[in-house]
Amino acid sequence: FSNVISKSDVKSLAEADEQEVVAEVQEFYGDYIAVNPHVFSLNLLGCCQGRNWDPAQLSRTTQGLTALLLSLKKCPMIRYQLSSEPAKRLAECVKQVITKEYELFDFRRTEVPPLLLILDRSDDAITPLLNQWTYQAMVHELLGINNNRIDLSRVPGISKDLREVVLSAENDEFYANNMYLNFAEIGSNIKNLMEDFQRRKPKEQQKLESIADMKAFVENYPQFKKMSGTVSKHVTVVGELSRLVAERNLLEVSEVEQELACQNDHSSALQNVRRLLQNPKVTEFDAVRLVMLYALHYERHSSNSLPGLMTELRNRGVSEKYRKLVSAVVEYGGKRVRGSDLFSPKDAVAITKQFLKGLKGVENVYTQHQPLLQETLDQLIKGKLKDSQYPYLGPNTLRDR
């Protein structure tokens, strides 16, 4: 079993095994999907109803988290985001399981105790709305990664064996080396890959004139095949990405998105959003996202012109389903909900930082935005994360463990 099972389940299983065929009953904890070495997912969609947990999803999330802790052999202290009720509920559930299965969680204690920090996405609704420009993120954003698989069937003129490809850093060197690089670098890297491949290719395809040639061919063939598979895969994926970027005018869209996320110039932002809403190349999805970003950032701005933008969306023929998202996202991640301030710097250091940044100019307009998570983790590592915002759960019992 990949998670904790109840004793009564074991009993009923045992009683049903009249033929005595069961040889082992073990729990190995792996009740989650490890996407990357540092990322896992439970593959859940929509775990909350309104601002409350869907009970089934809460228990599933608790199971997944505890399985993760067990497989990592960590019995952590738990902190959660005070502003989020679901975060607190989850923290309590996890703690409950740890208390119940205390024998399982009896791991060797480390000097710095591990920490489970539970955050609520609603605290930073901005980041997921932005277009990304690193390889894996782009693929995920534009094509969708599902258990390392990418569905390319909608790519125009796709060949049969590339309908669905696997992108896994485990056995794809190119991907492993490039998954976190940005799009421009990938472009040049894929060019190198192609050239490398071309250099090898003529060798493979020349006439087999001597025994040695043939021998070499047979020896190199599997490797060649693997390489040609890698090349065609990445060329297709990157090709499709750049096609989508051009088709959806994503560079321009992204620039405005970044401006909405990082800068505080309302009039320029509004102007740019309006301009893009007029652009027929911008998809309705991207248009709505722009308006959502605007709504989140300038929610309380004195000259907020959200209604005007909404009208423009409607005039553009954006479906109501999408238009509803704007108010939904404000409800979900608006100022009222947020525990931390997304847009305006809080302290002097941060203000100076932003000022300096403004002076230096931005290195890459498409990657200005730093997700809130980065700051949170930074503070956590420096020990500056405020207890008032991220309290410990049951400070005494757990910290004593």
Add this chain to the structure above:
Amino acid sequence: GPFGDPGEVREGFLCPLCLKDLQSLRQLQSHYEEEHSSEDRDVKGQLKNLVQKAKRAKKKLLKREGDDRTDSGSQERYESFSYGGVDPYMWEPQEVGAMRSHLSDFKKHRAARIDHYVVEVNKLIIRLEKLTSFDRANTESAKIRAIEKSLVPWVSDQDVPFCPDCGNKFSIRNRRHHCRLCGSIMCKKCMELVSLLLASKLTSASKEALGSHTSPNSSPNSVHGSRRGSISSISSVSSVLDEKDEDRIRCCRHCKDTLLKREQQIDEREYTPEIVKLYEASPTLCCFHLPKLRLCMEKVDQKAPEYIRMAESLNAGETTYNLERANDLRVEIQKLYEFIDALSKKILSLGLHENPQPHPKTLQLQRMIRYSATLFVQEKLLGLMSLPTKDQYEELKKRRLHMVRQVKLVHMALETHGKQEEKQKDFISRSTDTVNGDATHLKKGTVRKSEGWLPTSSISRESEIADPLLQQIDNITSFIKQAKAANRIDEVHMLQENLRQLQDEYDQQQTLKAIELSKKQAEEEEMQREELQVLREKEWEREHHKLMSQHSRTCSLDFREVKHHQHEVAKEDRNLTAGALDLDITQIKGDPSFETPAVEQLPAKEHLIFTLKPQSVPQHDKDKDQTACLNPFEDEADTPQSEEDPGNPFAKDTSPVVSFYNTALQSDKKEYNPFENEEEDEQTNGAPHSTSNPFEEDENPFQKPLGSWNSGNPFEEGSSTNPFEVEDGNEVSGEEAIEEELLLQQIDNIKAYIFDAKHSGRMDEVEVLTENLKELKRTLAKQKEKST
């Protein structure tokens, strides 16, 4: 865990020292720490340098230059690789996660349940046995009733007003019936009957089981286990039979259920599904002497590695294993593959023609078995390298022996050189007054000598002792021993690979040295020979009459002596020479081990001895024959050495060097025998021809007077018996054979690729591959034509 593989260009995480492919960076690190930390850093660096230098030199010489760049490129990439901000390699090694076993709990519950069930069943069966132990047919029903009542206490009628199963009220119409097995009450509708046949089946099965139940630790329900299949046929009949009430025993639904379940168990024990019969490898089923799929696979798993070891060794020309045995093993393994293929096909088609088609899941299971068997065969069969043919093997053995000997030769040459030098001086002083016809060549030789190889030899001797390669080889040999002692097989393999590479490298070096040295040696010997000849001429003239009076048979037996004298004898007595030559060649053909060391060792020594005591040759020759057979080099042949590994660049390199060596030798000979050039060329060119027809010359002894004259000279003899050259000649034909083998192998490989490509539907690849296959087949046909 770590997941990217930055070092991988082709083979993954290569250890920079031993080039072993590790699966991940972490493994590589631990491998590095485990394997190489004990080595001195300097030696390591030195070694690395050496190997790389040697490789570079070789590439310049023999290979395309591109490899070097890719190699270094891979290393740079490996070092400079960064993980885009996330560096999982910095993380601590992840332990295996927590786990928990529920087995003891599970077993406890299961045992309790089964115990309960077994007790219940046994109770029923014992009662059933008692109920059927008397002759029911010939006993009055009242009496039966009494017996039944005495065996099982019946529940009293008053206590049960309603049928417990259907809830109907008992009345005069709806009468009570007692279960004869548990005594409970039910109505007629709910009553079940157990036929006597079923009863006897159940009870006899139990009795047998009790009889055979000797093992105390068998599972609880094996108490009533049975192994015989004779009863199962009865049960099918029993349900159909319409018997009298006396032949059946009334019982309640629950007891009947329990009994039926029991019967099913008995049946299942007897029945083995067809698919299991074909698949299973369990020892109980193997007694049918039918091959089982799993069993075949296990055998292959056992035998294939053994075979591969053998084939590798044989292909390297080692004599550790017997070629025939390897061939047998190969045939055996191939037979197993055929079995696997046939069996899996059979499994695949099981039940396909039956009318109610098997369950889709059954079919899926069958398909998957077939698929896994196909994969198994593909994977293992492709790894099964071919064996050399007998001739090839001889060839390989020779080549290997040759390699080893060349290495040894260097040592020997170094040792004997000093002596020779002195003796040579002696000769020179003795023969200064003789007029030499080939003065210029002699001069050339001396000039070369004066260039001096003596310092070189001392240097090379020193460098040999200090050779880091040798040190490294020693190191690794001891590592292997340690690893073997520690039973770490994969490490042993890895180290052996390492050792092999080093040895190749070392052999390579030694070969080069040997070439140089033997060139020099040849020059000197040549010089000696000429001096010798002059001396001999003189002596011969003295001995001539004596010699001629000897019986010619002595001469032909003692071909060596004849050889030396033939030089002159031939002119006068061609008959005798031809006979001697005949014998000479035959003997050489018949005794390959003789020729190799003899020619190498002979020249210097023999001439020396010969001049000193020309008459005692026969005895002397025999001795030499023996030494040749006892030659220590033959033992050397067992040391592990270069295998004919296609991936091993060193193995391929040897042959050009060897042939280079040959030409070097020959060109030397040409120098001192200008008048024989033509003849020699002919011999060189026709070498394979003449080896395949050793008696051709003998058929026409008079047609080739020059040839026989040649053979009178031990050095010219060298040109035809020279192991290098013979090998060279054979190599031509051997290569063809190898190529053919290779072609066949490749055709197999490509077929597999095509299969694979077809399987995954890459039609364009299939096309390319088919094209290749055709090409290969054409070449094969051509090759065959050529060879026939």
